[in-house]
Amino acid sequence: MVTERGTNINTNQEIEIIFEDNHLLVVRKPVNMLTQRDRTGDVDILTLLKEDLKKRYNKRGNVYLGLVHRLDRPVGGVMVFAKTSKAASRISEQIRTRQFKKDYLAVVHGVLDRVEGSLENYLIKDTKNNRVSTTKSSIPGAKLALLKYIVLGVYKDLSLIKIQLQTGRPHQIRVQLSEIGHPLYGDQKYGYSINKPGQQIALWSNKITMIHPVLKNEVSFKCTPPEKPPWVRFAAVLLQ
Numbered sequence: 001m002v003t004e005r006g007t008n009i010n011t012n013q014e015i016e017i018i019f020e021d022n023h024l025l026v027v028r029k030p031v032n033m034l035t036q037r038d039r040t041g042d043v044d045i046l047t048l049l050k051e052d053l054k055k056r057y058n059k060r061g062n063v064y065l066g067l068v069h070r071l072d073r074p075v076g077g078v079m080v081f082a083k084t085s086k087a088a089s090r091i092s093e094q095i096r097t098r099q100f101k102k103d104y105l106a107v108v109h110g111v112l113d114r115v116e117g118s119l120e121n122y123l124i125k126d127t128k129n130n131r132v133s134t135t136k137s138s139i140p141g142a143k144l145a146l147l148k149y150i151v152l153g154v155y156k157d158l159s160l161i162k163i164q165l166q167t168g169r170p171h172q173i174r175v176q177l178s179e180i181g182h183p184l185y186g187d188q189k190y191g192y193s194i195n196k197p198g199q200q201i202a203l204w205s206n207k208i209t210m211i212h213p214v215l216k217n218e219v220s221f222k223c224t225p226p227e228k229p230p231w232v233r234f235a236a237v238l239l240q
Contacts, residue, residue, distance in 0.1 A: 015028065015029070015030060015049070016028040018223060022083065022084075023084055023212070023214050026079070026080050027045070027078075027081070028076070029045055029071055029076050029077060029079045031074055031200060032074055032200075033045050033073065033076075035072075035079075036067060036070070049065055051063075053065065053083075064084065066083070066087065066091075068080060068082055068088055068091045069100070069168065071205055074201040075201065075205060076204055076225070077204045077205025077206060078205045078208045080210070090214075091213055094210055099210065100209075101209040102205065103162060103163065104162070104164075104165065104206055105152075105161070105163070105203075105206045106161050106163055106185075106204070107159070107161075107185040107202035108158070108159050108182040109158065109182055109183055109191065110157060110158075110182045111154055111157070112151055112159055112182060115150065116150040116151065117148070118147065118149070119148075119179075120146050121179060122134065122145065123169050123171075124142050125170055131189065132169070132170055132172075133175065134175065134176075134179050143169055145169045146167045147166055147172065148166065149164075150162045152237050153236075155233040171189075171190070174189070174190045178190040183195070184202055185201070186199035186230075204224075204225040206224070207220060207221065208222075224238055224239075
């Protein structure tokens with residue numbers, strides 16, 4: 001069974017199914033939606049998807065859906081879920097060995113000095129304040145963060161960049177780009193001095209490439225950002 005791209009799940013939230021078979025469920029996560037339920041009690045995509053699977057397939061009892069990776073609440077785009085524990089285990093191993101590749105799109109302030117490059121930092125998380133900062137490698141708890149980027153377009157004082165994560169640290173993209181003086185558009189936490197209250201953060205999970213956990217062939221899933229500011233300023237590039 002394969003569900004075609006463009007099918008929307010039956011909820012009051014705009015969650016599009018990009019791909020579905022007996023092993024995977026790939027969706028377009030809306031911005032400002034939790035990945036998993038937290039203490040706020042706000043709606044989360046994992047719960048909605050489980051409820052949808054239970055209803056669509058008339059399942060009794062609890063429905064299994066493996067959460068193999070996360071997106072920060074304000075970030076939208078491609079997410080992959082595992083429909084079996086075997087698929088979840090195999091995808092988790094791909095993530096551990098960096099075979100699970102994630103490409104992001106971001107709009108940042110300013111024009112970067114280099115058209116393409118890589119960033120390497122050590123990050124540490126302040127769990128109490130849910131804030132991440134760069135630090136020295138010798139600091140206890142510091143974790144290596146690596147990413148590569150390519151500038152796709154420039155519009156006045158904004159740049160559209162494609163990012164390939166090589167590690168998956170909390171808030172990694174936001175912190176590393178802010179560290180080099182190019183905070184994300186709309187990022188109130190790591191770009192508060194330049195962004196305006198109420199702006200939506202411009203970070204999007206654009207593409208995931210992985211090995212299918214059962215069929216063993218390489219698969220890619222992709223979706224584009226919404227046609228809203230600041231993305232619309234780069235419409236010509238995004239449609240290529």
